[in-house]
Amino acid sequence: MDCPRCAVEMVQLEGEGSVMSRCPECAGVWLDIAEVNRLLLRHNMPGLESLGGYPNVDESVGQCPECQVDLVAVEGGERRSMRYDTCEVCGGIFLETETESEDVKEAIKSIIDFYRRFHHAKGAAKGA
Numbered sequence: 001m002d003c004p005r006c007a008v009e010m011v012q013l014e015g016e017g018s019v020m021s022r023c024p025e026c027a028g029v030w031l032d033i034a035e036v037n038r039l040l041l042r043h044n045m046p047g048l049e050s051l052g053g054y055p056n057v058d059e060s061v062g063q064c065p066e067c068q069v070d071l072v073a074v075e076g077g078e079r080r081s082m083r084y085d086t087c088e089v090c091g092g093i094f095l096e097t098e099t100e101s102e103d104v105k106e107a108i109k110s111i112i113d114f115y116r117r118f119h120h121a122k123g124a125a126k127g128a
């Protein structure tokens with residue numbers, strides 16, 4: 001499966017009860033929405049649906065590597081400076097991580113950090 005951003009073959013990471021794909025080029029990870037929710041709950045965070053965020057359909061962010069439909073950007077965090085991409089068909093999620101490591105634990109930590117910041121910006125938490 002190729003990275004929706006770089007069209008580079010992603011590497012599968014597995015462990016800690018999770019499976020995800022990571023792009024060696026941009027360090028982006030691709031995982032299922034159910035997987036994201038499981039990780040969030042395990043770290044005492046609300047599910048993705050409750051984290052807020054603003055879909056931006058004008059932003060072109062590439063195609064789902066599985067469904068070949070356009071991904072939708074969801075913006076959030078401080079002044080909407082953060083973004084993850086989602087596929088409305090299969091529920092796949094793509095987000096950039098900040099870890100150089102191919103260790104699944106580091107990837108998970110990075111994902112949780114991302115959603116913590118995404119969530120904590122003013123207003124974003126209160127739904128809408």
Ligand SMILES: [Zn+2]
Pocket residue numbers: 003004005006007008023024025026027028
């Ligand atoms: Zn990439």
Ligand SMILES: [Zn+2]
Pocket residue numbers: 064065066067068069087088089090091092
């Ligand atoms: Zn899809």
